[in-house]
Amino acid sequence: MGEAIVITSGKGGVGKTTSSANLGTALALQGKKVCLVDTDIGLRNLDVILGLENRIIYDLVDVIEGRCRIQQALVKDKRFEDRLFLLPAAQTTDKNAVTPEQMKDLITELKRDYDYILIDCPAGIEQGYKNAVADRAIVVTTPEISAVRDADRIIGLLEAEDIEPPKLIINRIRRNLINSGDTLDVNDITSHLSIDLLGIVLDDENVISSSNKGEPVVMDPNNPAALGYRNIARRILGESVPLMSVDTGKPGFFGKLKSLFSK
Amino acid sequence: MSKQQVVTIKGTKDGLILRLDDQCAYSDLLEELGKKAQDPGLEGAVEVQIHTGSRYCSDQAAKEIIQIVQSAGHLRVSKIQSDVITMEECNRRVQEQQSETYIGIVRSGQEVHAKGDLVVIGDVNPNGHVSAAGSIYILGRLKGKAHAGNAGNREAVIAASWLEATHLMIADQMETMTDELAILSEHPEMECAYLHTNGFIAIDRLQDLRLLRPGLSTFKGGS
Ligand SMILES: Nc1ncnc2c1ncn2[C@@H]1O[C@H](COP(=O)(O)OP(=O)(O)O)[C@@H](O)[C@H]1O
Ligand SMILES: [Mg+2]
Numbered sequence: 001m002g003e004a005i006v007i008t009s010g011k012g013g014v015g016k017t018t019s020s021a022n023l024g025t026a027l028a029l030q031g032k033k034v035c036l037v038d039t040d041i042g043l044r045n046l047d048v049i050l051g052l053e054n055r056i057i058y059d060l061v062d063v064i065e066g067r068c069r070i071q072q073a074l075v076k077d078k079r080f081e082d083r084l085f086l087l088p089a090a091q092t093t094d095k096n097a098v099t100p101e102q103m104k105d106l107i108t109e110l111k112r113d114y115d116y117i118l119i120d121c122p123a124g125i126e127q128g129y130k131n132a133v134a135d136r137a138i139v140v141t142t143p144e145i146s147a148v149r150d151a152d153r154i155i156g157l158l159e160a161e162d163i164e165p166p167k168l169i170i171n172r173i174r175r176n177l178i179n180s181g182d183t184l185d186v187n188d189i190t191s192h193l194s195i196d197l198l199g200i201v202l203d204d205e206n207v208i209s210s211s212n213k214g215e216p217v218v219m220d221p222n223n224p225a226a227l228g229y230r231n232i233a234r235r236i237l238g239e240s241v242p243l244m245s246v247d248t249g250k251p252g253f254f255g256k257l258k259s260l261f262s263k
Numbered sequence: 264m265s266k267q268q269v270v271t272i273k274g275t276k277d278g279l280i281l282r283l284d285d286q287c288a289y290s291d292l293l294e295e296l297g298k299k300a301q302d303p304g305l306e307g308a309v310e311v312q313i314h315t316g317s318r319y320c321s322d323q324a325a326k327e328i329i330q331i332v333q334s335a336g337h338l339r340v341s342k343i344q345s346d347v348i349t350m351e352e353c354n355r356r357v358q359e360q361q362s363e364t365y366i367g368i369v370r371s372g373q374e375v376h377a378k379g380d381l382v383v384i385g386d387v388n389p390n391g392h393v394s395a396a397g398s399i400y401i402l403g404r405l406k407g408k409a410h411a412g413n414a415g416n417r418e419a420v421i422a423a424s425w426l427e428a429t430h431l432m433i434a435d436q437m438e439t440m441t442d443e444l445a446i447l448s449e450h451p452e453m454e455c456a457y458l459h460t461n462g463f464i465a466i467d468r469l470q471d472l473r474l475l476r477p478g479l480s481t482f483k484g485g486s
Contacts, residue, residue: 149371152388156370194368194386 002033002111005118005236006134008158010150012123014142015171018207019229020120021049022218026233028077028084029218032115035074037087037107040122041097044089050077051214052086061090064102070109079219085114095122104133116236137166138198143173143184152193167198169232174203175246186246198235200246201228269295278310278341281332285316289324293331300335311338315345359396360481369393369407376413389429398422398479408432412458420476422455422469431456431464438464 007020017040024036038046039060047053058073070087077084087110090097110117119134137158141151151168158166170189177183190197204225210217218229231241269284269292281299283292313328320328320343329340348356355378362380369375369383369391380397387393391407396414401423410432412419417434431438436458455472459465467475 149389153371153390156368156373159367159370192386192388 002114003116003136004107004111004134005116006121006137007118007140008121008137008154009123009140009147010152010154011141011147014123014140014147015169015201016123016140017046017049017120018211018216019138019140019169019171019201020118021046021211021216022226022229023233023236024084024116024118025050025077025080025216026218026230027116027118027236028080029230030233030237031083032237033083033113034116034118035085035087035110035114037110037117037119038089039098039103039119040089041095042090042092043122044091046120047075047086047088048214049211049216050084050086052077052088053214056088059088059090060106061092061097063087063106064098070106100132107133132161132163134163136164138169139166139195140169140171141189141193142171143178143186143189145184148184148189148192155193155195165195167196168193169198169201171201172203173200173246178246186243197243199228199232200243201225201232202246270299272299278312280312280314282314283316283318283328285318289318293327296328296331297334300332300338309337309339310341312341313343315343317346319347319349320345362397362400363395365393371407387428394432395419409456411456417458418476418478420455420457420472420479422472423451424453425451426454426456426466427451428456433458433464436462436464 007016007023009016020036024034027034036046036050037060038044040046041061047056052075055075058068060073062068063070063073074085074087076082077086107117107119139151139155139158141147155166168190170186173186174183178185186197186200202224204217204223206220206223207217207225210220217223218226220226227244231244234241267284269287271282273280273282281296283296311332313332325343328343332338332340358378360379362382363377364382364384365375366384368385369387371388371390374392374394375381375383376393377395377397379395381393381395381399383393383399383401383403385402386404387401387407387409389406392410393399393401393407394410394413396412396416398419399409399411399421401409403423404425405421405423405428407428408430409421409428411421412434413432415434419433421428421431421433427440429440431440433456438456453469454466455469456464456466457475472479
């Protein structure tokens with residue numbers, strides 16, 4: 001029986017879809033069977049980041065409404081043999097096309113065949129049902145006050161639900177801003193939100209270029225943002241991986257990264 | 264006199280008191296009250312208190328009694344007092360005396376209300392809201408909104424290990440933490456907010472509460 005993890009945020013554009021794609025890929029790299037579910041109905045883009053866009057035939061709503069079987073709608077990522085699949089979001093504009101019960105049944109079915117089901121959510125607080133279908137939740141924020149405020153709101157709603165306490169990913173950390181004190185640092189954010197930190201991901205322009213190429217950045221072992229995602233995936237698998245340092249002041253930051261990988 | 268007086272009048276240093284018998288029938292009581300109220304001997308006495316003893320006095324009954332007593336025109340009822348209250352009223356009073364404890368983070372968009380005092384163990388984050396009819400004590404950081412004495416108690420206070428609220432309210436007085444106040448509490452550690460005699464909310468060291476609001480202490484007994 002697999003585990004369903006919902007990836008959510010209060011504010012939009014903080015990196016839920018990027019995180020879903022990269023964590024799914026990282027877990028598949030670790031040999032796990034992963035299914036990504038894009039529930040951002042009307043605004044699908046998980047398929048684009050994974051480079052699977054032109055292989056989509058059916059979508060989530062087609063499955064729910066019985067127009068096809070789950071297996072027909074799942075798109076396989078050929079880079080990972082049988083380990084990474086995507087259930088694409090529908091392009092309809094009806095956000096209520098899927099009821100909580102239907103979603104629950106779907107996820108339960110997927111949990112039989114996959115180790116991890118990662119559910120990429122739309123932003124905001126009006127889609128609580130998608131949280132309750134998961135076993136645990138990951139909240140993504142960036143180190144901006146507005147994003148952290150909205151994360152606080154969504155964490156409150158998640159804590160009221162019948163799932164494990166949510167964990168936090170801080171995405172798009174800019175080392176130069178932290179060193180100059182112009183942004184919230186990791187400690188500020190975790191002590192403000194009082195939840196466990198699952199990991200941090202540096203801001204890196206290759207995240208954007210690799211998304212455009214349909215090849216999640218996590219596949220590049222030398223990329224600093226990729227390291228963040230790989231560490232998070234290992235923590236999801238239960239390993240205890242020390243938090244990477246964001247401090248550039250010390251020489252040999254990249255050297256340290258390399259040595260971590262060559263271990 | 265064979266029959267017990269149903270209404271007795273007593274003069275005290277606090278004024279006239281009408282003591283109403285609590286065993287007789289209510290209708291007899293009203294009748295007797297009517298007579299006593301008309302008694303020309305009472306002329307000149309203005310304010311009276313009414314004590315109903317062990318008779319429960321509903322709002323309806325209180326209205327009736329006041330109406331009869333005041334009908335003659337020369338008496339005014341300043342207060343009705345009974346030795347008994349309903350269970351409901353009793354529970355309400357107990358609740359007001361009690362303090363409720365909330366353990367957790369009050370996050371953005373969440374509200375926590377208490378009928379008496381409120382103790383929060385954890386933080387109140389920005390846009391989180393705590394309120395209480397009594398005082399609010401926070402073991403943690405208050406970074407959101409707090410409203411103490413929300414039913415009008417001006418003696419209520421807001422104390423926090425870290426007082427950095429965006430909005431403070433006590434009774435009907437509200438204070439947004441403007442720059443000025445932020446400067447006042449540059450060290451927001453271990454502070455309390457209270458309603459100053461000048462009508463505004465003031466902030467002082469937690470340790471000063473014993474001088475500012477000694478009445479809040481409920482501790483009884485030995486030193
Ligand atoms: N670590 C990162 N470094 C640089 N750009 C990022 C990073 N994470 C996300 N982005 C970019 O931010 C934008 C929003 O990300 P996305 O994952 O679509 O957010 P969401 O799904 O939360 O709306 C995208 O253009 C994405 O490429
Ligand atoms: Mg998205």
